[in-house]
Amino acid sequence: MEKKEKESVTGVENKWEHEKGKAPVLEVEDLTVSFGMYYKGLRRRELEVLHRLSLTVYAGEIMAVIGASGSGKSVLAHAVLGILPGNAAVQGEMRYQGGAYGEKEQKRLRGKEIVLIPQSVDYLDPLMRVGRQVRGVRGSKKMQENVFERYGLSENVDRLYPWELSGGMARRVLISAAEMEKARLVVADEPTPGLNEEMAEETMKSFRQMAERGCGVLLITHDIDLAFRSADRIAVFYAGTVVEEALTEDFQSGGAALRHPYSRAFLDALPQNGFRPIPGSQPYAGNLPKGCLFADRCPMRSEACGREIKMREVRGGRVRCIRDEI
Amino acid sequence: MTYVRYLGRTVFRMLSLLIAVSVLSFVLMEAAPIDPMTAYIGTDSALSEEAKEEIAEHWSLKDPPVRRFAAWAENFLQGDWGDSITFKRPVKTVILERFRYSVWLMLAAWTLSGILGYVLGLAAAVRRGSLGDRIIKTLCLVLQSAPTFWIGLLILSLFAVKLRWFPIGLAAPMGKLADEITLADRIYHMILPALTLSVLGIGKITLYTRQKMLEIMESDFILFARARGESMAQIVLRHGIRNTLMPAITLQFASFSELFGGAALAESVFSYPGIGSALTAAGLNADVPLLLGIAVFSAVFVFAGNLAANLLYMILDPRIREASAR
Numbered sequence: 046m047e048k049k050e051k052e053s054v055t056g057v058e059n060k061w062e063h064e065k066g067k068a069p070v071l072e073v074e075d076l077t078v079s080f081g082m083y084y085k086g087l088r089r090r091e092l093e094v095l096h097r098l099s100l101t102v103y104a105g106e107i108m109a110v111i112g113a114s115g116s117g118k119s120v121l122a123h124a125v126l127g128i129l130p131g132n133a134a135v136q137g138e139m140r141y142q143g144g145a146y147g148e149k150e151q152k153r154l155r156g157k158e159i160v161l162i163p164q165s166v167d168y169l170d171p172l173m174r175v176g177r178q179v180r181g182v183r184g185s186k187k188m189q190e191n192v193f194e195r196y197g198l199s200e201n202v203d204r205l206y207p208w209e210l211s212g213g214m215a216r217r218v219l220i221s222a223a224e225m226e227k228a229r230l231v232v233a234d235e236p237t238p239g240l241n242e243e244m245a246e247e248t249m250k251s252f253r254q255m256a257e258r259g260c261g262v263l264l265i266t267h268d269i270d271l272a273f274r275s276a277d278r279i280a281v282f283y284a285g286t287v288v289e290e291a292l293t294e295d296f297q298s299g300g301a302a303l304r305h306p307y308s309r310a311f312l313d314a315l316p317q318n319g320f321r322p323i324p325g326s327q328p329y330a331g332n333l334p335k336g337c338l339f340a341d342r343c344p345m346r347s348e349a350c351g352r353e354i355k356m357r358e359v360r361g362g363r364v365r366c367i368r369d370e371i
Numbered sequence: 372m373t374y375v376r377y378l379g380r381t382v383f384r385m386l387s388l389l390i391a392v393s394v395l396s397f398v399l400m401e402a403a404p405i406d407p408m409t410a411y412i413g414t415d416s417a418l419s420e421e422a423k424e425e426i427a428e429h430w431s432l433k434d435p436p437v438r439r440f441a442a443w444a445e446n447f448l449q450g451d452w453g454d455s456i457t458f459k460r461p462v463k464t465v466i467l468e469r470f471r472y473s474v475w476l477m478l479a480a481w482t483l484s485g486i487l488g489y490v491l492g493l494a495a496a497v498r499r500g501s502l503g504d505r506i507i508k509t510l511c512l513v514l515q516s517a518p519t520f521w522i523g524l525l526i527l528s529l530f531a532v533k534l535r536w537f538p539i540g541l542a543a544p545m546g547k548l549a550d551e552i553t554l555a556d557r558i559y560h561m562i563l564p565a566l567t568l569s570v571l572g573i574g575k576i577t578l579y580t581r582q583k584m585l586e587i588m589e590s591d592f593i594l595f596a597r598a599r600g601e602s603m604a605q606i607v608l609r610h611g612i613r614n615t616l617m618p619a620i621t622l623q624f625a626s627f628s629e630l631f632g633g634a635a636l637a638e639s640v641f642s643y644p645g646i647g648s649a650l651t652a653a654g655l656n657a658d659v660p661l662l663l664g665i666a667v668f669s670a671v672f673v674f675a676g677n678l679a680a681n682l683l684y685m686i687l688d689p690r691i692r693e694a695s696a697r
């Protein structure tokens with residue numbers, strides 16, 4: 046989408062871009078990922094796990110994607126890296142640092158400029174010593190030692206097996222693996238499950254350092270508090286799509302600044318806000334409604350919501366909702 | 372520490388197994404409609420009455436079965452395994468002599484099926500769903516369910532009778548003097564029975580390796596390896612083999628019982644003078660002393676295979692090794 050066009054539609058430039066003058070590292074436009082499943086034995090059925098998802102990550106920022114656990118957020122991480130399983134069909138467009146980012150580029154860039162920080166040590170080979178895994182296929186011993194030192198990992202960690210690491214060590218090892226490369230985009234998929242407050246803080250500090258070096262950090266998490274505390278911007282994930290992209294401040298200021306009804310409902314459902322969940326549940330990926338994915342639970346639904354809803358700019362954020370007075 | 376405990380337990384298990392095997396074999400013989408005397412000296416014996424008396428005395432043949440078993444066990448432990456009716460020589464001599472032939476045959480077949488099966492299994496898993504994979508899978512299933520005897524006859528009629536590439540049977544050219552027989556002669560005669568025997572074992576190891584490798588390929592750490600930019604070849608070499616070789620070797624050791632059973636049939640088809648054909652001959656001639664001897668001997672053999680499998684796992688798998696070192 047041309048920037049001029051955006052301006053003419055909304056009259057507002059993207060606030061982030063405007064304020065900090067940062068360039069996008071990753072732009073995802075209408076990304077749809079579906080899996081071919083065999084339903085009741087014979088009938089092949091498409092499960093749309095991601096549905097026209099749009100998202101931008103700028104250099105130097107932490108962009109958090111938040112959403113309920115088990116709602117397919119990991120698929121987004123895998124799609125960005127191009128490591129989806131063979132039965133996945135991908136549609137839509139992605140751009141990396143302004144240029145084309147297709148299968149060929151993914152293959153060339155992943156593990157180098159675009160790195161993944163996985164959830165846990167389950168993502169390490171249980172039979173290979175940690176040092177060798179952190180070095181990977183390109184890293185040198187020297188580099189690995191430097192990174193270990195920077196992350197306060199003692200030399201003998203090198204010779205340990207993944208299952209011998211404590212929770213905190215494991216986290217640092219996984220980040221070290223990402224730090225072996227000069228990454229431009231870091232994709233962290235639920236990087237803090239089961240970590241105590243202190244370790245989660247430490248992890249986020251590492252991400253902040255990466256961002257300050259100019260990396261774009263895409264943080265995928267169900268931990269809303271964590272996102273509130275550490276992200277620059279937040280994207281709200283619902284039924285396989287991003288319904289709103291907004292500055293973290295918009296969430297912290299009580300929700301009035303938010304643009305999408307689901308974002309507000311999400312905020313209201315938090316324990317600290319009185320735990321007022323809205324009725325209903327997310328639509329099933331194999332049976333998505335035609336228009337707005339939130340329509341069946343939205344109190345402000347109208348006739349027009351059954352049509353295709355486009356992502357649009359509102360007050361320096363982006364939202365997928367057609368209401369006029371947002 | 373754990374090693375010692377493990378070994379102690381294993382030796383205990385082995386002893387109880389041996390007792391069980393010998394008791395069971397003895398009971399089965401007892402149930403067969405053969406007069407104990409005939410069982411020990413055969414039907415066409417030309418022994419004098421005194422000699423028969425002596426034998427009956429030595430093996431307590433006139434006593435009830437329990438006493439007879441005790442007498443056999445006592446003699447057996449003292450190294451007197453009795454005389455084979457079929458071969459008219461001490462059972463121990465027959466077994467050891469025959470085993471010398473069998474051990475090379477089994478070793479050759481075991482190694483061949485192990486290496487070939489492992490490589491085929493890996494290849495099939497890496498190219499999952501391809502034509503090659505489907506051919507390998509089908510072939511293995513066919514081989515697994517086909518009787519050894521039938522495969523042996525097929526190989527015999529094709530390579531020995533029709534093509535005349537290999538001899539029809541025996542372990543050495545007929546009519547050659549024992550000290551004229553060369554190593555090449557022996558190998559030449561061993562090829563077909565070894566081939567038959569390895570065909571028997573290859574299906575199991577191939578399918579197992581394929582299955583194991585498929586499981587590994589689905590695991591999170593392979594996903595992460597891909598995310599870090601490792602190529603398929605690097606993934607197989609770095610993680611695939613590391614995680615599948617040990618289980619495959621263990622399975623191969625644990626399949627000693629099939630190997631022994633298969634050898635009995637393969638040797639009979641090729642009239643190869645190993646312990647397997649001795650077993651068949653002993654069965655056909657109701658050669659009780661030899662049958663009992665081979666039963667105990669094979670139990671030890673199979674048990675040694677299982678023990679080797681378990682010990683290997685303990686020594687080579689770092690998860691068990693380092694846990695027991697603590």
Ligand code: SF4
Nearest residue numbers: 337340343350366367
């Ligand atoms: S598009 Fe309509 S149904 Fe969907 S969130 Fe907006 S108002 Fe509600």
